[in-house]
Amino acid sequence: MNWNTVSFDWNQARAFLVTAEEGSLSAAARSLRLTQPTLGRQVAALEERLGVTLFERVGRSLTLTQSGLDLLHHVRGMGEAAGRFSLAASGQSQTIEGHVSITATNMMATFHLPPVFKKIREMAPEIELEILASSEVRDLRRREADIAIRHGRPEHPELIAKLVGETTAHLYGASEHLDAVGRPMHPDDISDADFIGFGDPTEYLPYLTDIGLPLTRENFKTTTNSGTVILALMRQGFGLSMLTRQDADLAEGIEQVLPDLDPIPIPIWLVTHRELHTSRRIRLVFDLLAEELS
Amino acid sequence: MNWNTVSFDWNQARAFLVTAEEGSLSAAARSLRLTQPTLGRQVAALEERLGVTLFERVGRSLTLTQSGLDLLHHVRGMGEAAGRFSLAASGQSQTIEGHVSITATNMMATFHLPPVFKKIREMAPEIELEILASSEVRDLRRREADIAIRHGRPEHPELIAKLVGETTAHLYGASEHLDAVGRPMHPDDISDADFIGFGDPTEYLPYLTDIGLPLTRENFKTTTNSGTVILALMRQGFGLSMLTRQDADLAEGIEQVLPDLDPIPIPIWLVTHRELHTSRRIRLVFDLLAEELS
DNA sequence: TCCAATTCATGCATTTTTGTATATCAGAGG
DNA sequence: CCTCTGATATACAAAAATGCATGAATTGGA
Numbered sequence: 001m002n003w004n005t006v007s008f009d010w011n012q013a014r015a016f017l018v019t020a021e022e023g024s025l026s027a028a029a030r031s032l033r034l035t036q037p038t039l040g041r042q043v044a045a046l047e048e049r050l051g052v053t054l055f056e057r058v059g060r061s062l063t064l065t066q067s068g069l070d071l072l073h074h075v076r077g078m079g080e081a082a083g084r085f086s087l088a089a090s091g092q093s094q095t096i097e098g099h100v101s102i103t104a105t106n107m108m109a110t111f112h113l114p115p116v117f118k119k120i121r122e123m124a125p126e127i128e129l130e131i132l133a134s135s136e137v138r139d140l141r142r143r144e145a146d147i148a149i150r151h152g153r154p155e156h157p158e159l160i161a162k163l164v165g166e167t168t169a170h171l172y173g174a175s176e177h178l179d180a181v182g183r184p185m186h187p188d189d190i191s192d193a194d195f196i197g198f199g200d201p202t203e204y205l206p207y208l209t210d211i212g213l214p215l216t217r218e219n220f221k222t223t224t225n226s227g228t229v230i231l232a233l234m235r236q237g238f239g240l241s242m243l244t245r246q247d248a249d250l251a252e253g254i255e256q257v258l259p260d261l262d263p264i265p266i267p268i269w270l271v272t273h274r275e276l277h278t279s280r281r282i283r284l285v286f287d288l289l290a291e292e293l294s
Numbered sequence: 295m296n297w298n299t300v301s302f303d304w305n306q307a308r309a310f311l312v313t314a315e316e317g318s319l320s321a322a323a324r325s326l327r328l329t330q331p332t333l334g335r336q337v338a339a340l341e342e343r344l345g346v347t348l349f350e351r352v353g354r355s356l357t358l359t360q361s362g363l364d365l366l367h368h369v370r371g372m373g374e375a376a377g378r379f380s381l382a383a384s385g386q387s388q389t390i391e392g393h394v395s396i397t398a399t400n401m402m403a404t405f406h407l408p409p410v411f412k413k414i415r416e417m418a419p420e421i422e423l424e425i426l427a428s429s430e431v432r433d434l435r436r437r438e439a440d441i442a443i444r445h446g447r448p449e450h451p452e453l454i455a456k457l458v459g460e461t462t463a464h465l466y467g468a469s470e471h472l473d474a475v476g477r478p479m480h481p482d483d484i485s486d487a488d489f490i491g492f493g494d495p496t497e498y499l500p501y502l503t504d505i506g507l508p509l510t511r512e513n514f515k516t517t518t519n520s521g522t523v524i525l526a527l528m529r530q531g532f533g534l535s536m537l538t539r540q541d542a543d544l545a546e547g548i549e550q551v552l553p554d555l556d557p558i559p560i561p562i563w564l565v566t567h568r569e570l571h572t573s574r575r576i577r578l579v580f581d582l583l584a585e586e587l588s
Numbered sequence: 589t590c591c592a593a594t595t596c597a598t599g600c601a602t603t604t605t606t607g608t609a610t611a612t613c614a615g616a617g618g
Numbered sequence: 619c620c621t622c623t624g625a626t627a628t629a630c631a632a633a634a635a636t637g638c639a640t641g642a643a644t645t646g647g648a
Contacts (some may be wrong), residue, residue: 003312003325005380005437006373010304013379018297026625031297038606040626051387061614061625067386074379079300081371085307086299088368092361093345143299320595329637334596336635355595355644 008049010078015042016054017075020064087143090282091275097126100285103145107227109133111250113149116292124284140273146282147289148271161271162286164293168263169242171213175255177237184258187212190219194239196230197223204264208242211262268293302343304372309336310348311369314358381437384576385569391420394579397439401521403427405544407443410586418578434567440576441583442565455565456580458587462557463536465507469549471531478552481506484513488533490524491517498558502536505556562587 019028019039029036047054054068064072104113109131117129132145140148141158148154154161184190190213195201197220208215222238224230230241231251240257244266248254270290276282313322313333323330341348348362358366398407403425411423426439434442435452442448448455478484484507489495491514502509516532518524524535525545534551538560542548564584570576 001315001325002436002438006308006312006376007326008376008380010308010372010376013376014300014304018300021295024625031295032301035607036626037608037628041605050383051389051392052383057626071379071382071386074375074382077375078304078372078379081368081375082300082302082304082307085365085368085372086302088365089344089346092365095345098345142296144296318595330596331598331638332636351596 009042009045012042012046012049013075013078014082015039016046016068017072017079019043019055019062020068020072020075024061083143087273087275090143090146091273091278094280096124096281096284098281099128099130100147100282101130101132101145102147102149102285102289103132103134104149105151105227106133107244107247108149110228111247112293116289119292120285120288123288127281127285129285140271143273146272146276147286149289149293150269150271151266153267153269154271158274159271160274160277161269162290163267164270164290165268167244167246167266167268169244169266170248170259170263171240171257171261172234172243172248172254173240173257174234174237175253177234177239178255178257180237187258187261188214190240190258191215193219194221195219196233196239196241198227198230198241199223199225204242207264211264213261303336303339306336306340306343307369307372308376309333310340310362311366311373313337313349313356314362314366314369318355377437381567381569384437384440385567385572388574390418390575390578391422392575393422393424394441394576395424395426395439396441396443396579396583397426397428398443399445399521400427401538401541402443404522405541406587410583413586414579414582417582421575421579423579434565437567440566440570441580443583443587444563444565445560447561447563448565452568453565454568454571455563456584457561458564458584459562461538461540461560461562463538463560464542464553464557465534465551465555466528466537466542466548467534467551468528468531469547471528471533472549472551474531481552481555482508484534484552485509487513488515489513490515490527490533490535492521492524492535493517493519498536501558505558507555 014032015028018031019025022028022031025039025043026036028034029039032039043054052067052071053065054071055062056065102113110133113131117131120127120129140146140154141156150161153163181193184193195215201217201220201223205215205217222233224233227243227247230243231247231254233239234241235253242264243251243254248256270286270293272282272286277286308326309322312325313319316322316325319333319337320330322328323333326333337348346361346365347359348365349356350359396407404427407425411425414421414423434440434448435450444455447457475487478487489509495511495514495517499509499511516527518527521537521541524537525541525548527533528535529547536558537545537548539557542550564580564587566576566580571580
């Protein structure tokens with residue numbers, strides 16, 4: 001086998017990739033936890049070695065040359081393979097100590113997870129837990145987290161999901177707000193009410209109409225992707241919202257509306273990457289989460 | 295973008311790849327022009343970092359663990375991308391100084407190319423020429439050489455080829471041998487003669503029968519992939535062979551047989567990788583070769 | 589069985605790489 | 619017009635990686 005072609009410094013290729021993608025040496029240095037001079041020198045050394053000018057030093061920033069642009073495609077390939085390697089390696093890791101990151105909604109992370117995390121910490125203190133309370137859905141395929149707690153079944157074949165439980169959502173409003181606009185006594189009373197949506201209302205509107213709420217897209221004057229923001233908005237009188245009972249119980253000044261309504265079931269899925277499920281460490285956390293959330 | 299997954303040391307991945315492919319740290323070190331302790335430490339550091347045992351140290355050699363085997367696939371991907379990157383970068387290189395490797399048959403390299411190389415050296419002394427006089431056909435796609443001189447048109451779309459000239463092959467024999475077996479006067483006289491084949495005779499046998507030589511596979515009692523070996527064998531009385539006039543003229547004790555036979559045209563193709571043709575340095579050598587060989 | 593060759597591991601000196609601190613420069617905004 | 623922020627480049631010290639020399643162990647063959 002002829003290894004001449006691959007015997008250049010692969011870290012320099014990495015420096016080139018991240019610098020090009022991030023747009024500056026400084027940003028690349030931050031991403032890789034290196035320093036800007038280091039990245040600068042690695043990129044310069046690569047240019048020297050290849051005999052190709054990759055970046056044009058214009059003013060305060062670097063712009064890719066045409067050659068750099070052409071070559072970037074190839075180091076992207078290296079980077080993607082590196083990512084897959086890293087992912088698979090994490091999955092192969094059988095060490096119990098180390099880092100596990102979990103992502104969940106703000107609400108989940110704030111109101112449900114702390115006791116579970118405490119239990120994990122007691123049972124496996126050598127595991128470093130990172131909690132990404134995030135309103136965005138983290139992309140497990142890009143390894144933005146090791147485990148995700150979601151309320152919908154992920155469809156991607158690379159991911160494995162386990163339905164660990166179910167909570168229920170009910171209709172709530174801030175007491176102060178209800179004092180002002182009046183408490184609805186019948187589902188039909190709320191056809192003109194203001195609602196605060198969690199994410200895109202069209203996704204769950206059918207479930208609301210199914211239980212007899214005469215709502216349309218128009219009722220959702222306000223939407224947010226943050227549960228805590230919903231609570232704040234409710235207290236400010238922006239309207240009503242669906243919340244899980246656990247969330248509502250823990251929040252002040254919130255009361256249930258139309259308690260006789262059927263509750264809306266909210267599934268709780270535990271999701272991880274197929275590759276990661278073989279990791280002893282991640283498996284442990286996954287299983288503990290599954291047990292505790294059931 | 296999340297670069298955590300790629301922020302491991304890529305050179306360690308390279309060490310893993312080459313060690314696994316070569317089968318030992320020492321061999322990998324030779325391939326990468328590093329030392330065995332360096333490779334050993336890089337692989338150990340990777341194992342440490344990933345928390346995965348890649349190799350089982352058994353006796354004097356390393357064997358891949360199952361994990362290592364699973365992960366090897368991914369670093370192969372990195373390696374392939376690295377190779378493509380390197381190839382493309384060589385093509386982008388606009389520096390005139392540097393290394394260019396040319397492969398040709400022994401005969402070509404011995405008898406035809408030296409004066410051409412001298413000219414290249416005079417015109418571009420800053421180019422380091424490497425001459426791979428090789429009987430095997432080097433694989434340009436694996437970058438075993440930058441430019442190849444071949445006698446057949448390469449069919450691969452990644453390669454670009456230019457027909458730069460044509461030489462002719464004629465029938466020769468060693469004088470001493472002919473003294474012993476007699477000089478044939480008519481093509482039919484050689485139906486029982488021994489022939490020394492260059493490579494696989496079936497590939498060019500049709501050309502020989504076309505010019506009236508009553509030969510079959512059976513006549514080729516001896517074959518070799520080396521032109522110089524053919525000359526040596528001819529002198530040892532192993533039989534007759536087709537040679538180019540230039541080769542035969544430069545060899546002692548060889549004389550033409552049946553000079554009235556039609557010569558067999560032998561095309562001379564200059565071949566390089568599509569990516570490399572954009573390199574100023576390689577382009578220069580390519581063009582000079584094309585000019586001189588015409 | 590013993591020898592030669594080849595392997596990986598380790599201690600130490602050297603070389604190389606990296607980080608820190610700093611200088612310089614360009615652009616945005618008051 | 620000036621300041622402030624954030625960019626790259628550079629000098630020098632610190633840290634890390636590398637190579638060399640060597641040792642120990644194993645294989646293959648005389």
